[in-house]
Amino acid sequence: DTEVTQTPKHLVMGMTNKKSLKCEQHMGHRAMYWYKQKAKKPPELMFVYSYEKLSINESVPSRFSPECPNSSLLNLHLHALQPEDSALYLCASSQEVGSYGYTFGSGTRLTVV
Amino acid sequence: DAKTTQPTSMDCAEGRAANLPCNHSTISGNEYVYWYRQIHSQGPQYIIHGLKNNETNEMASLIITEDRKSSTLILPHATLRDTAVYYCIVRVGGGGKLIFGQGTELSVKP
Numbered sequence: 423d424t425e426v427t428q429t430p431k432h433l434v435m436g437m438t439n440k441k442s443l444k445c446e447q448h449m450g451h452r453a454m455y456w457y458k459q460k461a462k463k464p465p466e467l468m469f470v471y472s473y474e475k476l477s478i479n480e481s482v483p484s485r486f487s488p489e490c491p492n493s494s495l496l497n498l499h500l501h502a503l504q505p506e507d508s509a510l511y512l513c514a515s516s517q518e519v520g521s522y523g524y525t526f527g528s529g530t531r532l533t534v535v
Numbered sequence: 536d537a538k539t540t541q542p543t544s545m546d547c548a549e550g551r552a553a554n555l556p557c558n559h560s561t562i563s564g565n566e567y568v569y570w571y572r573q574i575h576s577q578g579p580q581y582i583i584h585g586l587k588n589n590e591t592n593e594m595a596s597l598i599i600t601e602d603r604k605s606s607t608l609i610l611p612h613a614t615l616r617d618t619a620v621y622y623c624i625v626r627v628g629g630g631g632k633l634i635f636g637q638g639t640e641l642s643v644k645p
Contacts, residue, residue: 426578455633464622464635465579478632512578520630522569526578 423448426527428513434533437503443530445496445513453519454496456488457512459529465512471496472519503534539623544640547617553610555639557623560604567628568599570608571635572619579622579635582608586628613643 426447435441445454452473457465469488470478476488485507487499496513510531514524540558547553559568569584583590583597585606590597596609610617622638 464620464638465573467632467634470632514578520628522567522584523581524571524579524633526580528576528578 424525426513426515426525428511428527428530430530431528432531432533434535435500435503436535437505439503440499440501442500443498443511443513443532445498445515445527446494447515447525448494449515449525450493451515451517451525452493453516453521454490455514455516455524456496456498457514457526459510459512461509469498470519477519500532503532505534508533539625539636541621541623541636541639543637544642546642546644547610547613549615549643549645550612553613553617553641553643555608555610555621555623555641556605557608558605559623559625562603562625563627565628566625566631568597568603568606569624569626569633570595570597571622571624572617573622573638574616574619582621613641615643615645617641618643 429444454471456468459465467480468482471490474490485502489497510529512529514526516524570582571579573579583595585597599606620638620640622635
């Protein structure tokens, strides 16, 4: 298995809702990442997990809460989002944090209404 | 990490070589050059990386100038499926964040 799987592919949520994005990989990678991508812009790094521990938080607002329950799974919990948080959320993984090749999922397209 | 500069967009005829330039004049000795691409509605895909020697794999070739201040990604026989945004990224080896710049939008035309 050489893929990163993200679910759901599309999500519409209200500003008072709580939802979660899920990311899964079975390549034995020990580093996992969340990126956010707005339309026509490059991906922006949000969080980095190394060996299931949060190692980098790029000053992301607390309404985004990451979780890494095990080495294969990465979640992003969403609460009280704003319409400007609508974007494509990409998950990626790599062997280690310093590894050269990241494998990206196809993303979850989030719309906040 | 050093900053990169890429043209906003480029066109290439199908079957011809696509040469995508990247300037990274402030690159440090321990920084690698990486290339990723993102096809519409998909996640980015790793293509190739290098430190100072030219590199080739099944997808592309990477030519890095001797002073390492610029590089060129070469897709030898571009197809319509190579239409994508190509990102040149400079990153410290063995660590460092993978930070995407604006990229080059390559359109391969029949």
